[in-house]
Amino acid sequence: MYEPDRPVDVRAAVVPGPEGAAQVPVRIYTPVGAEEAGSGLPGLVYLHGGGYVLGSPDFCHSDLLRIADQVGALVVSVDYRLAPEHPFPxxxxxxxxALVWTAGHATELGIDPARRRTPPPRRLSGPAPKARWDSRGRPPRQGDRVVAPDQGLDVDRGHSRTSRAAANGMSS
Structure with a gap:
């Protein structure tokens, strides 16, 4: 278990769910004192892995403490419903x-709206890229950006380091 160097406030909350569904549980990680250092925290909406059938915020709690502590970001971890009890989507x-709620409450949460991110945890087939375009075809929220640092992929542009290098006539 990661022990943060500075205090991280962790609190459970619920946010409005999709139309006709229950509220969505989230866990909010706030680095104590970070908001005093600047004009707003980076915000991260974190969607755990598990292919919509496994996982929970508990699974990645230590990693999220580390992100809040070392990056100084406010993290909203989503405890989305899992299949088979709750079929896709x-x-x-x-x-x-949860993404819409976080964006709508960015100022209240202390997030700089220009610094919101939604990273896919391990692969691009997970929930994060799909959350940008929900099942009803609603587009991404302005200012939201999916980042996948492990894969070197900018999901917003659909380009990897390898594809950019190839386009420029270089090998990766």
Whole structure:
């Protein structure tokens, strides 16, 4: 278990769910004192892995403490509904609802709206890229950006380091 160098406030909350569904549980990680250092925190909506059938915020708690502590970001971890009890697209709809809530409450949470991110945890087939375009075809929220640093992929542009290098006539 990661022990942060500075205090991180961790609190459970619920946010409005998709139309006709229950509220969505989230866990909010706030680095104590970070908001005093600047004009707003970076914000991260974190969607755990598990292919919509496994996982929970508990699974990545230590990693999220580390992100809040070392990056100084406010992290909203979404406890979306899992299949088979809640068939697809329930988890996707919950993820999108949490993303919309976080964006709408950025100022209240202390997030700089220009610094919101939604990273896919391990692969691009997970919930994060899909949450950008929900099952009803609603577009991404302005200012939201999916980042996948492990894969070297900018999901917003659909280009990897390898494809950019190839386009420029270089090998990666």
């Amino acid at each position: 329930a988890g996707l709809e919950d993820s999108y609802a």
